[in-house]
Amino acid sequence: MPSTEPSTANLVLYAVKDQIATITLNRPEKLNAFSDEMVRALADALRRFDVDAEAQVAVLRGEGRAFSSGADVRQRQMRTREEFEQHGGPQGWGAHASDLFSRAVNWKPVIAAPHGYAIGMGLGLVLSCDLICAAAGAKFQITETKRGLAGSRYWALMRFRGAASFATEAALTGRFFTAEEGLEQRIFDRVAPQGAHLDEAYKLAREIADNPPLSVRATVRTRRWYMEQAEREAYLQTNPLKLHLTEDFRESARAFVEKRKAGPFKGR
16 A cells, blocks of 8 residues: 655645745644654755745644644654664754754744644744744643653743743643633734634734834844743753653653553653
C-alpha cells in the first residue's frame, strides 16, 4: 500500500497573496506532529518568508483537525540513549524548534492561527509567534510536564506574555486549557468563532501590512529579542538537568507509544 505521508517538500506549504504569506503545517494524517523533517521544513518556510520581497506579514496555520499535536513521539522521544547524548535532547540535528524565530534577517511579524489542538511543541510554536488569533474551543497543553521533560520554556513564554500565575499552574499540572482561558489570561490576542479564526487572522494581518514595513519590523525585532532572553534563561536553568536521559522520561514515552497509563514514576 502506498504511503500517505506527504513528501518532505510538502510538509509545510507556502503561499503569498496581497503581501500576506500563508504558512501551512501539512501533515494532517499525523495531526501535524513535528518530526525532525517537518521542523526543518518549517525553518525553510520561515526563511523564505523572511527574504520574500512580496510578503510583509505571515499567518501560520495547520491543515486538518488540529494545529499541531506536538512532537512526533515515535521519532523524537524514542531515540536510543546514544542518540539523545549526540543530539543533546530529543530533537535531531538542526531541528530545534526554539531556534525557528531567531534566524530572521528582516524581522517580519508572524500571526499564529491555532485551531483544534496545539499541544507541546505545537503550543511552543504558537507562543513564539508575534500575535495569536485562536479558534474558539481550541485546546492547549504543556505536554512536557507529563512526559518527564521541563515545561520551563512554555512557562517563560507565557510569563513573557503576561500570564505568570496561570503559566505556573499550566506548567505544573500539565492540564489542558482552552482558547477562552488563554484570552482571559492575556496569552492570546484574539479568539474568533470556529471557522472564522482564519478570517480574523487575515484581517489582523491586513492591518499590519498597511503600515510602513520597516517600522513594523523594528517592533518585531525588539519584541523577539526580549522573548529570546526569557527562553534562553529557562533553557540554561533546565538543560543541565538532562531530563531526556531519565527513567521517568523513558517510561512516559514508552507508555504513550504503547497506549497505556504511564507510571509509576521513580524520580530518576
